[in-house]
Amino acid sequence: MKLKNYLIMIVVLTFVFLAACSAGSDEASGSGDGxxxxxxxxxxxxxxxxxxxxxxxxxxxxxxxxxxxxxxxxxxxxxxxxxxxxxxxxxxxxxxxxxxxxxxxxxxxxxxxxxxxxxxxxxxxxxxxxxxxxxxxxxxxxQLVFNQPVYNKGLFEELGIEPPNDWEGFLAMNEKLKENGYTPIAFPGADIGAGQLMNSMMMNNAPDEEIFTKLENGETKLTDEWWVKTLTQFKELADKDYFQKDSLGTKHDGAIALMAQEKAGMLASGSYAMASIKEQNPDMELGLLAPITVSADEAEYEGIHTxxxxxxxxxxxxxxxxxxxxxxxxxxxxxxxxxxxxxxxxxxxxxxxxxxxxxxSTAHWMEKNTRFHPRYLISSADIQKAVEASIQAVIGGQDPEQAAKEAQQVVDQFVE
Structure with a gap:
């Protein structure tokens, strides 16, 4: 009888011990009632x-x-x-x-x-x-972000450059930066560059805000004039050496460093990068601009917001x-x-x-006629990748029409 009571006591104590361990574990993991x-x-x-x-x-x-x-x-x-x-x-x-x-x-x-x-x-x-x-x-x-190039205001003032309002002016601005020994555009082509700069590059070439919905519905194609023109303009920037060397191998952090070191006049990402630039170079004065890829009187949008x-x-x-x-x-x-x-x-x-x-310094962009980030209106991740890949292809030297054709072949697999 004594042995039986002794065994019962051991079982009870074991349960008490396990319960205490469980409670302690709950308390330690933050999963207790308190x-x-x-x-x-x-x-x-x-x-x-x-x-x-x-x-x-x-x-x-x-x-x-x-x-x-x-x-x-x-x-x-x-x-x-x-x-x-x-x-x-x-x-x-x-x-x-x-x-x-x-x-x-x-x-x-x-x-x-x-x-x-x-x-x-x-x-x-x-x-x-x-x-x-x-x-x-x-x-x-x-967050409210402006997905368009950041520029070095002090450098622009020193060189007498005003942000242009048409494509010819944008090219002339890049040429002046290049002539003065600067990389015009620090382009983070290894990660976010294509997906960011594409928005302002195509906003006026295809002002229809439903353009990517129509692409996914088969109502328009990447081989149509609006996208081939955009790719042609990307290739023009690359062919004129307005991007840094090995731009397709440069990540965003590297492009930010080029900007902060004042080796580049612009950074092809967006307002969200300004704090990182200022952290590396607190004395830099920064602004935002967007490439206008049409004539001034044809432009419907001044920039991009997200x-x-x-x-x-x-x-x-x-x-x-x-x-x-x-x-x-x-x-x-x-x-x-x-x-x-x-x-x-x-x-x-x-x-x-x-x-x-x-x-x-950028609050005035809230009052401008900006367009919601077009790339984010692509619902298919596969189509989004194909669109960005066509940009990388032309920067790498491919013919714009061929790059558009190859991207459209991907799109055709997903058209509803």
Missing amino acids: EKEISFIHWRGEDKEVFDELITKFEEENPDITVEMTIYPSEQYQSTAQTQIRDGEVGDVFTSFPGAQFKIMDKAGLMEDLSGEGFLDNFNKDLIEAGQKDGKQFAVPY TTFMLAVNSNSDSKPEAKKFIEFLSQKENAEKYANETGQHLTVNDLEYESEELK
Whole structure:
């Protein structure tokens, strides 16, 4: 009888010990009742410092929530984000690019419907439409970006150059930069260059904002005049040596360095790169311009804008209320202003006061006639790759008509 009682006591103590271990494990992992850990994933490595500060503030205001931030390289994020967040273990709050990635995420049912959330009132309703589908808000664009070349204002003033308003003027400007020993355009052809510069290069060659929808429907082709002309103009820039040597092997960081070292007059990416340039060369005065590929009287658009870095809540998350609270925190005026001014990004949040020099100097672009980023309106990732590949092909020396023909052969496989 004593032995039986002794064995019962051992079993009871074992259960108590295991329960204590389990509770300790829950507490350590942040999964206990007293604390929730949410995962926040994105691609903006250059924003890590300010996000670290904002996350610290958020955790102080919400002591029952911790935020684990993971940052991926941009190209890796585009290709793996869907897989990363599918099971809900990662990316309670995640970001999406507009266009193809947003459509893929939506089709997979990975984004929680945010319609009716109070924090949507903190945003300019006209600037968050890229995150909508069928009248519902599935993601909230946070950044307002101008995807067009950044230029060295001081150098332009020194050389007496004014941003041109037609194609002949754009070529003459590049030639003057070249004659004075500068690379006219630092082109990051190894990663984002083709996908960025294409937008302003084709905006007036094909002013129809439905052009890529029509391409995917078979109503127009890349072998039509609008795209062949765009490729011909890309090839002209390359043939005249207006891009740096080995431009197709240059990544964005390398192109930024050329700009910061004042070896190049322009950088072919967008306003989001200005903070990185200023970090390397604080004394540079920067501006934005867009190549006008037609005559001045034919031009309909002055530049390109994008609403991106779209904040979404994972529909498979077990921490949706906490994830929404974090997005609400980022949309509050004080926190949004901190992010904007320390990263050099215009935002979609209402009534912000911009303090940084680069934001003040480019704020007038909000009033210009800019067009939404055309590439992001391509819903098929395969077609998007074919379009960009045709640009890389002509920069590499291929005939524009042949490059357009080969790209269209890819498109034909996906036409609905």
